[in-house]
Amino acid sequence: MTEFHAREEVVLVDSEDQMIGKMEKMAAHQSGALHRAFSIFIINSKGQWLLQQRALDKYHSGGLWTNTCCSHPRPNETNLAAGIRRLDEEMGLNCELEQLFHFTYQCELPNGLIEHELDHVMVGFTDDSPTPNADEVASFQYIDPEALEEAIHKHPEQYTVWFKLCFEKVKDQLMQRAQLR
Numbered sequence: 001m002t003e004f005h006a007r008e009e010v011v012l013v014d015s016e017d018q019m020i021g022k023m024e025k026m027a028a029h030q031s032g033a034l035h036r037a038f039s040i041f042i043i044n045s046k047g048q049w050l051l052q053q054r055a056l057d058k059y060h061s062g063g064l065w066t067n068t069c070c071s072h073p074r075p076n077e078t079n080l081a082a083g084i085r086r087l088d089e090e091m092g093l094n095c096e097l098e099q100l101f102h103f104t105y106q107c108e109l110p111n112g113l114i115e116h117e118l119d120h121v122m123v124g125f126t127d128d129s130p131t132p133n134a135d136e137v138a139s140f141q142y143i144d145p146e147a148l149e150e151a152i153h154k155h156p157e158q159y160t161v162w163f164k165l166c167f168e169k170v171k172d173q174l175m176q177r178a179q180l181r
Contacts, residue, residue: 010035032114048142066160092131
């Protein structure tokens, strides 16, 4: 299994994103405890989104396509610091990130684990080439958001739950930002 380390802890939060404790990561996913997470979207200068296909042996959602990087901040680590750390660890990329929004979701995964996360969605812009960690990432691709929207519609089973939940909102916020420039 990749990414999962027995002693790795997640930050438990209330609905207002206030820390209420910490818990071992697998225990949090087994019990469905609400915890802090983040999702990063990297966009290149052509407006294409960088997606990763999760490694096949991830502890959940293996082989599914998702946003560039996603994980959990450690206790006493800011969301941005965690995002920068994991973007480098998973994709070999380093760029500035900014938070777009956050949302909460809960779903039961096919392997019996429960995702219950307050997910902080961040965006970064770079044309640097990724050098993915093979333990984390099976493949990657750049894709235009219109083609991605069509692919998600045709084959939703190929994408992670959280990615499908926040895709439209990310797209809308990036379009609004472009109109303001």
